[in-house]
Amino acid sequence: MSNMLDLKQYKTIVLDCDGVVLNSNQTKVDAYYNTAKRLGGTDAQAQAFVDYHIKLGSIPRNDKIRYYITEILKVPLTPELFQEYMDTFTEILDETLMQCEVAPALMDLKNKTAQAKWMLMSGGDQSELREIFPRRGLDTLFELGIYGGPTKKTEHLQTLIADGAIQFPALFIGDSRFDHQASTGAGLSFVFLSDWTDMPDWQAYCEQHQITVVAHMHAMLGH
Known part of the structure; x- marks a missing residue:
């Protein structure tokens, strides 16, 4: 695997968060399900919320919550109701993101790619990530910053390339269709x-x- 992928060539490495840096995809699924249930949704509605989340992949939660309220619950979208869902989701997720596993080879990959600058780019909420990553001692790995929703990855990439923050050649490590x-x-x-x-x-x-597929981060190091 390491022969196919020369990590030394890259000047910038962009990492997705959920499923790449953190083992948090199931955490996110549970958070959507539990948010729906906590706010009075049926099992079927909660599952429909989860299905929509998985279908959309790395899209900011704002869009998913709007869809849940208007298309699954079929009730009017008010700022108050939207905020209630956003706050509940954030509260549930915060508890679990502090506990989920960090990719075991993250530091090894950082050391192996010392020539590159790192950036985190997630579909998760940007302000939330910028709070949680310092609390977990992970923020210093990402010299180029931590970026997330509600701005979409396509827009972040466009802006960061335009202002020279992302230097080429650059590599994105992700786990979804939208990342690709x-x-x-x-x-x-x-x-x-x-x-x-x-x-x-x-x-x-x-x-x-x-697409080049690697099972886990260790495999990128030839382990």
Whole structure:
């Protein structure tokens, strides 16, 4: 694997958060389900919320919550109701993000790619990530910063390339369809990490698009 991927060539490495840096995809699924239940949703409504979240992948939660209220609950979207869902989701998620596993090879990968600057780019809420990562002692790994929702990854990439923060050649390490589309659309190389992904049809998708697949971060180091 390491022969196919020369990590030394990259000046910038962009990492997705959920399923790449943190083993938090199931955490996010549970947070959507429990948010729906805590605010009076049925099991079926909560499951529909989860299904929509998985279908959309790395899209900021704002869009998913709006969809849940208008299309699944079929009630009027008011600022108060929207905020109630956002606050509940944040509260549930915060408890669990502090506990979920960090990729075991993260520091090894950092050391192996000392020539590159790192950036975290997530579909998760930006202000939340910028609070949690320092609390977990992970923020210093990302010299180029931590970026998230509600701004979409495509927009972040466009801005950061335009202002010179992302230097090429650049690599994006992700675990979703949207990670692949956003990064390659912006001219970055892409590697798909499969062990923690919650993308249902990832094998077929990666084969169809001839994507480099690595089981976990250790494998990128040739372990």
